Amino acid sequence: MGRGRAPRREARGNDAPEDYPGAGNGTEVSFAITSGENGSDIATNLFDSGVTASFESVYAMLVADTTLTFQPGTYTLQQEMSATSAVSALQDSANRVTDKLVIPEGTAVADVYSLISSATEIPEADVQAAAADVASFGLPAEATSLEGWLFPATYELDPGLDAHGYLQLLVDTMKQRLVDAGVAPADQQHVIVFASLIQREAGLADDYPKVARVFQNRLDDGMLLQSDATVAYGTGNTHRVTTTDEERGDESNPYNTYQHLGLPVGPISNPGDLAINAAIAPADGTWLYFVTTNLDTGETTFSTTLAEHEAAVKVWQAWMREHPEYQ
Numbered sequence: 001m002g003r004g005r006a007p008r009r010e011a012r013g014n015d016a017p018e019d020y021p022g023a024g025n026g027t028e029v030s031f032a033i034t035s036g037e038n039g040s041d042i043a044t045n046l047f048d049s050g051v052t053a054s055f056e057s058v059y060a061m062l063v064a065d066t067t068l069t070f071q072p073g074t075y076t077l078q079q080e081m082s083a084t085s086a087v088s089a090l091q092d093s094a095n096r097v098t099d100k101l102v103i104p105e106g107t108a109v110a111d112v113y114s115l116i117s118s119a120t121e122i123p124e125a126d127v128q129a130a131a132a133d134v135a136s137f138g139l140p141a142e143a144t145s146l147e148g149w150l151f152p153a154t155y156e157l158d159p160g161l162d163a164h165g166y167l168q169l170l171v172d173t174m175k176q177r178l179v180d181a182g183v184a185p186a187d188q189q190h191v192i193v194f195a196s197l198i199q200r201e202a203g204l205a206d207d208y209p210k211v212a213r214v215f216q217n218r219l220d221d222g223m224l225l226q227s228d229a230t231v232a233y234g235t236g237n238t239h240r241v242t243t244t245d246e247e248r249g250d251e252s253n254p255y256n257t258y259q260h261l262g263l264p265v266g267p268i269s270n271p272g273d274l275a276i277n278a279a280i281a282p283a284d285g286t287w288l289y290f291v292t293t294n295l296d297t298g299e300t301t302f303s304t305t306l307a308e309h310e311a312a313v314k315v316w317q318a319w320m321r322e323h324p325e326y327q
Contacts, residue, residue, distance in 0.1 A: 017056030023085040024078025030102045030154065032074045033090070034111035035124070039063075041239055042070060046086055050079045057083035073118040074102040101166070103152040105272035106199045108238035112150050112170070112270060122163050130163035137171045140189045148192040148267025149174050174270075181276055193263050195271035195279040200229035200241055203298035207290075208274050209283035210302050214290050216282045223288065225257035225264075233268040291316050295323070 029049055033042060039062035046052040061083055062068055070090055074097040077089055089095045101119040103112055113131060117124035131146050139149060146167060151174035161169065175188075183191050194215070202211040218225055229241040231248055234255030248258040255264045271279075287302040289309035293316045301312035 017060060017083075018054040019057040020053045020080045020082050023081055025080040027079040029077045029079055030074055030097065030104075031077045031090075032102055032104050032107075032115060033070050033072050034107075035072050035114040035118075036110075037070075037072075037239065039068075042090075046077075049077075051077050051081050051086050052083050053080070054083075058087060061087055071096070071118075072114055073097070074100070074115065099157055101155040101157060103150065103155075103170070103270065105152040105275070106269045107150075107152055108233070108269055109145065109147045109150065110238065112146075116163070116166050120157060120161075120166065122166075127163045127167070130167055133164075136164070137168060138175075139171070140185070142189040143192075144266060146171065148196045148270055150270045151177055152270050152272050177273060177276060181273075181280055183276075183280065190263075191276065191279050192271070193267050195275040196267035196269045197225075197227060197230065197264065198278050199271040199275035200233075200269050201227055202275070202278070203292060203300060205274060207298075207300050208278035209281065210285065210287065210300075211290060212278040212282035213285045214287045214302065217286065217288050219262065221288070222261070224259075224261060227257045227264075230255045230257045230264040230268055233264070238269070294319055 029051055031046070031049055031051060037045075040059060043052075043055050043058035043062065046058055047055045052058055068087065068091070071093075075090055075095045076097055077086060077095070081089070097119070101116060103115060107115070109131070113124055113127040116122065116127050134143060134145055137146065137149070139146075143149060150167065150170040153173060155166075155169060155173075158165075158169075174192075178188050178191065194212070197215065198208055198212050201215075202208040215225055215227075228243045228248070231243045231250075231253060232238070232241050234253035235243075235247055247253070248256065250256055251259045254260065255266075255268065257264060285302065286304045289303040289306070289312070290300050291303075291309065291312050292298060292300045293312060301315065303309040303312055
């Protein structure tokens with residue numbers, strides 16, 4: 001169950017992929033590249049961020065020119081850039097943000113460490129070592145890592161901070177956000193875990209409270225959550241939420257909510273305010289299922305009965321047949 005997120009390709013037959021004509025519309029976008037991301041990841045993220053018109057417009061360039069490389073960091077781009085303009089901008093160090101640390105919503109800890117390192121030039125090994133001392137950050141006893149506790153936002157770089165200092169800044173910001181949202185200390189870890197799930201599974205902003213309601217209803221009814229995002233996280237794949245039958249059937253994965261009741265054993269991303277607020281106040285509804293029926297627009301159908309859900313799944317399957325490039 002979930003979005004079934006996949007690379008956003010445009011179906012255009014033998015025509016060239018959809019592309020914007022110019023160098024942007026003037027609206028700036030902070031675009032992050034983290035260590036380990038490949039060309040497909042970057043092409044997908046450019047489209048998802050509203051920078052490019054399609055996945056294929058960028059991916060085709062990267063396939064055609066394998067010498068193109070990308071350095072981790074945050075770059076200032078614009079909405080509605082041509083694929084050529086976007087790729088060129090990412091090759092230009094002048095577009096790299098050097099005075100700020102930008103953490104996108106839903107970023108997993110490993111990628112946060114990479115972003116901190118690339119922004120501050122602190123060795124990533126030092127960031128990882130500082131993060132390993134979980135007890136030094138004043139988190140609830142249930143927190144076994146910093147996952148979920150590093151608030152995604154834009155931070156001014158401070159030369160007086162070391163690796164631990166930057167991590168503490170992100171943790172303290174998350175703590176304050178939870179206080180501002182009215183979350184009691186005893187409930188903070190639960191909210192973080194729940195919000196991290198919503199952050200990875202919800203697509204459109206209006207759907208966050210609805211996704212929260214689906215999962216809360218399933219928890220209340222003693223149903224398995226059946227979240228692909230948790231399964232993927234448990235396999236070490238933090239850049240996708242799609243899974244295979246074999247992965248969903250793996251009981252040894254402690255994050256596998258197809259096999260284990262309740263919320264996952266820990267957070268699966270670092271959630272933002274939207275997800276936190278949805279976890280605290282889910283929408284009113286009787287839904288038990290949701291499926292994204294149009295991967296281009298993010299349109300999602302919420303259902304109360306299995307029959308309704310199966311009908312929605314058929315709509316999704318029909319859409320997928322019409323868009324084989326998503327397979």
